[in-house]
Amino acid sequence: MFPLFIPIPIPLNLFRRRNYYVHHQTLTPTLLTHTLTPNNGVMLGTLPNDFLRMPQSRAQTQEEVDHATALHLQHQMMTQPQQAVGRLQMTVVSAVLNKNYGMTRMDPYVRVRVGHYVYETQTDTNGAKTPRWSKVFQIYQFPKGVNTVHIEIFDERTLTDDELIAWVNLPIPETIFQGETVDEWYTLSGKLGEGQEGTINVVLSYSTAPAPALPHPLGPVMMVPPPYAYSEYAHVPVYTLPPNQLPPTTATPSPTRPISEEDLKQVEEMFPSVEAEVVRSVLEASGGNKETAINSLLQMQDS
Numbered sequence: 326m327f328p329l330f331i332p333i334p335i336p337l338n339l340f341r342r343r344n345y346y347v348h349h350q351t352l353t354p355t356l357l358t359h360t361l362t363p364n365n366g367v368m369l370g371t372l373p374n375d376f377l378r379m380p381q382s383r384a385q386t387q388e389e390v391d392h393a394t395a396l397h398l399q400h401q402m403m404t405q406p407q408q409a410v411g412r413l414q415m416t417v418v419s420a421v422l423n424k425n426y427g428m429t430r431m432d433p434y435v436r437v438r439v440g441h442y443v444y445e446t447q448t449d450t451n452g453a454k455t456p457r458w459s460k461v462f463q464i465y466q467f468p469k470g471v472n473t474v475h476i477e478i479f480d481e482r483t484l485t486d487d488e489l490i491a492w493v494n495l496p497i498p499e500t501i502f503q504g505e506t507v508d509e510w511y512t513l514s515g516k517l518g519e520g521q522e523g524t525i526n527v528v529l530s531y532s533t534a535p536a537p538a539l540p541h542p543l544g545p546v547m548m549v550p551p552p553y554a555y556s557e558y559a560h561v562p563v564y565t566l567p568p569n570q571l572p573p574t575t576a577t578p579s580p581t582r583p584i585s586e587e588d589l590k591q592v593e594e595m596f597p598s599v600e601a602e603v604v605r606s607v608l609e610a611s612g613g614n615k616e617t618a619i620n621s622l623l624q625m626q627d628s
Contacts, residue, residue: 413439413464413501416528416619417446418595419457420478420513423523426490427453432481433490435460435525439475440468448481454523459595461623467531472497476525478513491515491522501531506616508591530616584608588615596622 417435425431433456434448442464449456456478478491491513498507507529515522584605592604592615599622607625611617 411465411467411531411533413467413497414530414532414616415439415462415464415474416616417458417460417462417476418526418528419455419459420491420525421523422454422456422478422491422513423517423521424490425454426480426488431490433478434458434481436477436479437462437474438477439464440471442468457595459619459623461620474527476511476527478525489515491525493525495527498529501529504532506530508615528616528619584613588613591615592618592622595619599625 415437417437420433420435422433430451431453432448432450433452435446435458437444437446444462444464446458446460449458474495474497476493476495477489479487480490481487492515493511493513495511501507508526510524510526512520512524513522514520589601589605589608592608593599593601596604604618604622607621608615608618611621
């Protein structure tokens with residue numbers, strides 16, 4: 326009897342040595358070495374920078390750097406202290422006209438032009454030849470090079486266009502830029518001739534708001550591309566310095582001025598419907614500042 330042999334397939338790669346990698350970290354945190362042990366052979370080397378990382382195009386890398394730079398510049402502009410802002414305050418109080426141009430009555434109002442800015446007062450219904458407005462205009466960021474204010478007085482009509490009855494080119498006094506308040510009457514021109522239409526009372530003042538300071542100083546900011554970006558050129562860090570720091574300013578209260586009878590009389594004439602005691606108390610609460618008292622009385626009347 327013959328023995329029975331059954332062939333069994335045996336894979337040949339079972340007897341081959343397999344190649345494998347052994348990764349270990351050396352004492353240097355950023356340097357990784359790998360060991361290749363085929364057939365008990367040892368090879369040492371440094372992993373490339375793009376090991377196990379997806380390569381990125383130079384266009385995408387530059388776009389991310391530009392985006393980071395734009396964000397930082399925007400933050401720098403937002404935190405940069407603003408310059409001082411000038412404010413021209415003009416109060417059109419009243420006028421005395423020499424002629425009534427209305428058929429039965431005259432309803433005057435004032436239009437003011439300062440540079441490219443145009444302002445209007447309310448209409449004094451049946452104001453006739455003695456209209457009163459007491460309108461305050463706050464003109465911020467006063468335009469440079471403007472040294473006159475053009476004032477026009479119109480008669481408001483219902484069925485026809487409003488009629489221009491008087492005007493004046495008011496020169497801005499230089500003393501207001503030194504902190505003084507100018508309260509003057511200016512002559513009006515019109516159909517009757519130069520300076521023959523009457524007068525108008527205008528109060529001018531100018532103030533400058535202090536520039537705000539940064540709450541916290543900012544140090545140099547370094548921006549570098551993302552660590553996974555791949556480029557054939559080495560990236561150079563970009564340093565940007567914050568804007569100049571300004572010392573914080575402390576607002577000092579304005580000194581209290583004594584209330585003169587002339588100031589009290591002028592304010593009482595501007596507000597004939599307000600009692601004299603109320604006007605005096607408002608002046609005292611404003612520290613003797615006539616301009617502040619006029620604004621307070623105007624707010625009281627509006628409310």
